[in-house]
Amino acid sequence: MLKVEHLTKMFGGLAAVNDVSVEFGANQINAIIGPNGAGKSTFFNLISGVHQPTSGRILLEGKDVTTMRCDHVAKLGVGRTFQTTNLFETATVLDNLIVGYRLRTNSGLWDVLINSKRLQAEEKAAREKAREALDFVGLTYAENRYIADCTQEERKRVAFALALATQPKIVLLDEPAAGVNPEETEGLADLMKKMVKHGLTVCLIEHKMDMIMGIADKIMVLDHGEKIAEGTPEEVKNNPVVIEAYLGSDHDAAA
Template sequence: MILQTKQLTKQFGGLVAVKNVDFNIEKRKVNAIIGPNGAGKSTFFNLISGVHRPSSGQILYKGEDITHLPANKVAELGLARTFQTTNLFEMATVFDNVVVGHRLRTRSNFFDAIFRTKRLKEEEERCKQKALEVLKFTELSHIGHQLVANISQEEKKRVAFALALATEPEIVFLDEPTAGVNPDETESLAYLIKKMVNQGITVCLIEHKMRMIMDLADRIMVLNYGEKLAEGTPSEINKNEEVIRAYLGGSGASA
């Protein structure tokens, strides 16, 4: 276990979006979160990544309490995040988008930028090398020179993966990574997720494509109305009557 939530709760006024959720993220595994629209999945991600502050409960990363850390500090610890809507610089190249990711690991300041110091130049070179490395890993090297605005939706998803990987994370949180892509592209992105785990990265993802989740995940948590409904292996979840009633529509995974 690399990350743990204890009784994690988030309330927005009178609405409880996440309620008393206990969840363990297993190291170097694919951990999945599923549930109907409005179940609290993205809010749960936002709490872990520091976008929102919990109303109550705890988030532990490697045994350290990170409950109240801001998003930039959480990222520096090694937690990277992609979003349901891919946020990229559309009028910049794929390469330049990915270079930005490794800036998290640099220490250059305003003085360095003004005087073009040795540290700045060395860090710029390291950022470029890291970008080349992750573009190769995500099989995007051949389009590194293209503007993001001109590439396909599936390629944009890969750029978002590459940007996250450029921060040198230990855990990558993927919010609906295959939304808006066709079945063949879904399969290729699933392969990339497996490849990340094989490289020692822990993955936690939100996804609606049930067949993909059942094939890919090691562990699954089901949220419903902000509460944990079930947790287990894909086989256990697929046979869970409560999950079938609440989410799978009365039958096992087929979509």
């Protein structure tokens, strides 16, 4: 599904991502872990086209997307959430999701001015797709609720639904369980498993190790921009380099 070859991103003299190569298979949950400042979000920004790499290649289903703009990458099937859930606070949940579906529409200014049949058809389709995404994430009841009135966990689910509304093949989730309690974390983990069951590929950045070890098929570990390990959860949690760099003494005590 996703293949990265010798990916590097320099900011001035600093290598935020340094010569990283990895493959993430389709219909799996793939996790990227590492200390703060390890380059995880930069890695996602490179995959999604937010940043252009200094060197290296990014292949999506065999297609080179290395230098593509983020909107073109999204149209090829890369959905994305961010650490901070940026939503339109004074708009409803449903209206926030309709924005995501706009990626797939063709109406222009003229269509808006004359209220064309194409615009009307796309508006109807956008609402239908938005409601499908809401149903998928379990938020049908909240479609008319303003974002400002949503809980943190509901906002997380709206962000998931917004990524799904772009009709992705692979979804990049940046700390999807940050700021929610253990019960809510379990619910979000179940939602990620549901995505995979419905044919999606999930890549996530997360610091909640219990969740990662319980759901990930594959884990890549970054430290100071470099890949220091990859493998199954069992392989990663027993890797002495990973324990030294990231899991640390808490892991030793729990082992």
